[in-house]
Amino acid sequence: MFERRGGEELLEQDPAEQPPDGHVVFIGRVLSPWVERENCPRNMRAAREIGQAASLLIDEPYRPGLAGLERVTHIHALTWMHHAPRNLIVQKPRHATEAKGVFALRSPARPNPVGLHSAQLLSFDIETGRIELDAIDALDGTPIIDIKPYFPSVDVLADALMPDRSER
Numbered sequence: 001m002f003e004r005r006g007g008e009e010l011l012e013q014d015p016a017e018q019p020p021d022g023h024v025v026f027i028g029r030v031l032s033p034w035v036e037r038e039n040c041p042r043n044m045r046a047a048r049e050i051g052q053a054a055s056l057l058i059d060e061p062y063r064p065g066l067a068g069l070e071r072v073t074h075i076h077a078l079t080w081m082h083h084a085p086r087n088l089i090v091q092k093p094r095h096a097t098e099a100k101g102v103f104a105l106r107s108p109a110r111p112n113p114v115g116l117h118s119a120q121l122l123s124f125d126i127e128t129g130r131i132e133l134d135a136i137d138a139l140d141g142t143p144i145i146d147i148k149p150y151f152p153s154v155d156v157l158a159d160a161l162m163p164d165r166s167e168r
Contacts, residue, residue, distance in 0.1 A: 007099030009090035015111045016086045026143035027065075028058035028129065030079060034139050037083060043106065044117055047135035053122065054136035056144055058129035065147075066126045074150035077136070079115040080143040081108035115142070118150060 004010070032054040034040035041047035047054075056077060058066065069075070088109045092099040102110040120134035131147070 004088075005092040005094075005099075007090065007092045008088060009099075011087045011089050011111070014087040024080070024145060026059075026080065026145065027062040027147075028056055028144040030077075030136060030138045030140060030142040030144060031055040031057055031130075032136050032138055032140045032142075034137075037139065040139055041135075041137045044119065044135060044137050047137040050135070052135060054119075054133050054138075056131040056133065056147070058131065058144070058147075060129065063126050063129040066124055066129070066131070069121065069124055069131075069147075069149065072149040072151075073121060075119060075121050075131075075133075076148045076150055076155075077115075077117045077119060077133075078145040078148070079117065079138050080145055081113035081115045081138070082143060083139060084108035084110070084113040086111055086113060114145065 032040075033052050041050060084107075086109070088102065089111070090099050090101055091105060091107055091109060093105065093107065108115060115138055117133075117136050117138060119136060122132040122134060124131040
């Protein structure tokens with residue numbers, strides 16, 4: 001259970017209690033050393049600083065979809081942050097001075113708790129469905145929604161601005 005901080009707001013209806021409409025399927029699970037939320041790095045930069053590798057384990061029916069992945073060095077993994085609350089619409093992170101709407105934050109607590117993890121692809125095995133990554137900021141067992149190749153030619157946004165550290 002998550003404790004609300006001053007300035008935080010909840011949605012009137014929890015999205016977790018609404019009927020599903022997207023037919024999203026999980027294609028595998030994260031294998032990471034992080035079993036408790038308190039120990040999990042809060043972002044990929046922190047995960048890399050710790051230096052702990054991680055893996056994705058893709059379920060058998062989806063393993064043929066890994067063909068061609070040997071052509072890329074990095075991937076985006078999309079996960080379902082299944083332990084995060086879904087009814088918190090305005091949050092006040094511990095490090096922030098003011099509350100912000102969830103769409104201005106990278107917090108996993110949001111109506112659809114989709115995690116985005118851009119990681120270096122170390123190796124993969126189509127037969128076993130195991131993908132080795134340099135790091136991940138997700139709990140062990142976190143469901144995987146999708147994997148996409150990272151393409152520097154389209155994924156790098158040269159004019160993007162970095163928010164102040166206090167804003168992240």
